[in-house]
Amino acid sequence: MSAAQDQAHPPEQGRVLLEGADVQRAVTRIAHELLESNKGADDLVLLGIPRRGVPLARRLARRLGEVEGSHVPAGALDITMYRDDLRRHPTRELSPTELPPGGIDDKVVVLVDDVLYSGRTIRAALDALNDFGRPRVVRLAVLVDRGHRELPIRADHVGKNLPTSSSERVRVLLEELDGRDAVVITPGGTPGGTGGGAR
Amino acid sequence: MRHLLSAADLDAAAAVRVLDVAEEMAATQRREIKKLPTLRGRTVVNLFFEDSTRTRTSFEAAAKRLSADVINFSAKGSSVSKGESLKDTALTLEAMGADAVVVRHGASGAPHRLAHAGWTRGAVVNAGDGTHEHPTQALLDAYTMRKHLRGGTGDLAGVRVVVVGDVLHSRVARSNVLLLHTLGAHVTLVAPPTLLPVGVQAWPCAVSHHLDAALADVAPDAVMMLRVQAERMDAAQGGFFPSAREYSRRYGLGRERLAALGERTIVMHPGPMNRGLEISADAADSARSTIVEQVGNGVAVRMAVLYLLLAGELPGGHA
Numbered sequence: 001m002s003a004a005q006d007q008a009h010p011p012e013q014g015r016v017l018l019e020g021a022d023v024q025r026a027v028t029r030i031a032h033e034l035l036e037s038n039k040g041a042d043d044l045v046l047l048g049i050p051r052r053g054v055p056l057a058r059r060l061a062r063r064l065g066e067v068e069g070s071h072v073p074a075g076a077l078d079i080t081m082y083r084d085d086l087r088r089h090p091t092r093e094l095s096p097t098e099l100p101p102g103g104i105d106d107k108v109v110v111l112v113d114d115v116l117y118s119g120r121t122i123r124a125a126l127d128a129l130n131d132f133g134r135p136r137v138v139r140l141a142v143l144v145d146r147g148h149r150e151l152p153i154r155a156d157h158v159g160k161n162l163p164t165s166s167s168e169r170v171r172v173l174l175e176e177l178d179g180r181d182a183v184v185i186t187p188g189g190t191p192g193g194t195g196g197g198a199r
Numbered sequence: 200m201r202h203l204l205s206a207a208d209l210d211a212a213a214a215v216r217v218l219d220v221a222e223e224m225a226a227t228q229r230r231e232i233k234k235l236p237t238l239r240g241r242t243v244v245n246l247f248f249e250d251s252t253r254t255r256t257s258f259e260a261a262a263k264r265l266s267a268d269v270i271n272f273s274a275k276g277s278s279v280s281k282g283e284s285l286k287d288t289a290l291t292l293e294a295m296g297a298d299a300v301v302v303r304h305g306a307s308g309a310p311h312r313l314a315h316a317g318w319t320r321g322a323v324v325n326a327g328d329g330t331h332e333h334p335t336q337a338l339l340d341a342y343t344m345r346k347h348l349r350g351g352t353g354d355l356a357g358v359r360v361v362v363v364g365d366v367l368h369s370r371v372a373r374s375n376v377l378l379l380h381t382l383g384a385h386v387t388l389v390a391p392p393t394l395l396p397v398g399v400q401a402w403p404c405a406v407s408h409h410l411d412a413a414l415a416d417v418a419p420d421a422v423m424m425l426r427v428q429a430e431r432m433d434a435a436q437g438g439f440f441p442s443a444r445e446y447s448r449r450y451g452l453g454r455e456r457l458a459a460l461g462e463r464t465i466v467m468h469p470g471p472m473n474r475g476l477e478i479s480a481d482a483a484d485s486a487r488s489t490i491v492e493q494v495g496n497g498v499a500v501r502m503a504v505l506y507l508l509l510a511g512e513l514p515g516g517h518a
Contacts, residue, residue: 078223081237081265081506091511094223131232 014186026159073100356383364425
């Protein structure tokens with residue numbers, strides 16, 4: 001999440017599971033799945049969850065546009081103020097929420113995040129959505145599903161299923177924020193080391 | 200951040216952080232549903248020993264928008280008017296489980312006492328103490344300036360601010376000088392010698408007694424008019440200025456001075472205004488006036504302060 005954290009865990013130490021074009025292929029596959037299940041790009045609105053869900057949503061929207069030839073709006077949904085664990089961490093930074101101009105009422109909203117883990121982030125996102133409008137359908141697309149759910153939540157579209165131990169740490173690196181695309185898994189041992197959207 | 204007692208508690212990074220969080224809070228207040236669940240189950244006590252409808256309602260709105268429970272405790276008609284001490288009031292509030300105490304008190308230093316005497320575990324926010332400080336007002340003023348002059352990001356490096364009027368009785372002036380200096384702005388105080396506090400030379404700002412000269416020399420980006428606090432001007436202490444008319448002519452922001460301001464200069468006032476005394480109706484209602492906007496910004500800034508004080512880990516690290 002922070003530069004200091006990234007330095008403390010250089011990605012080279014971990015096992016690289018997806019890299020470069022693999023990530024792009026996963027995004028492309030999710031795009032095709034979305035179009036198939038939605039029967040086209042009509043009414044789709046992609047909302048990325050900060051931080052790494054946001055560039056992922058933008059990419060997905062771009063890919064959908066290329067495949068379908070129509071514009072798919074993408075935005076950002078900050079869920080910080082809806083979290084259930086605010087008291088367990090130092091005060092979290094807020095990120096902007098940007099909803100597409102058309103809003104979300106009666107749209108097919110696709111929440112986009114990098115890693116699905118406990119499911120608590122998505123629970124918070126559903127609460128946040130509730131305050132913005134009433135989508136017709138809400139779906140969830142994630143690049144990595146690492147298991148260990150703590151809530152009855154599942155993803156509709158998954159880039160890669162990654163069985164992990166809960167002591168391990170899964171980090172997604174993206175060109176836009178980190179200079180390269182990769183999914184890296186590092187052994188645990190960092191108490192509370194669930195940054196990088198891993199939780 | 201454990202308490203917010205003085206604008207001096209904030210270094211530049213911390214102050215910019217509050218303003219950045221306030222920016223996100225303001226964005227949430229443009230939504231149809233303005234309420235956020237962030238501070239659900241937390242209790243904020245507004246402890247007001249002095250009347251202040253605008254500051255109290257601003258804090259109340261901020262706390263409620265974040266879903267905190269709000270208890271308003273005003274001195275009038277309460278146990279305080281029956282002679283209860285600050286300590287006993289604080290212990291009562293502690294027993295009620297106050298997570299934050301927003302305190303307005305006529306005595307300078309009362310919030311500091313409340314924060315450090317060990318009477319309450321809650322976070323203490325100074326909402327104005329005597330003639331000392333009013334840090335959230337300074338934050339909302341800085342927020343308003345940043346919005347208009349710096350596009351809503353970063354600090355206020357190089358911004359020139361002229362603060363005019365009753366500095367002596369103003370807690371807003373002191374907090375503003377401290378915070379604006381921290382953020383890199385240049386502040387010039389303008390007031391008659393009778394309305395400047397002892398020791399103002401040591402403040403990190405320039406001081407002038409001549410408004411026209413100061414406006415011409417400084418070419419300010421923002422002009423902040425302070426209220427003439429007549430209720431604090433005890434006749435026994437002697438007059439602070441010969442007449443309201445003379446004060447208005449020398450230190451008021453009237454039509455002519457308004458017209459002479461730079462094209463992008465904003466006019467600010469912490470409120471409540473004495474129209475016709477320190478500020479004319481022309482100035483107060485002009486397009487460059489941010490006075491009404493300041494009130495709205497106050498809610499966002501106070502949401503940010505409550506969020507930063509209450510949303511994180513409890514001191515000691517346990518949830």
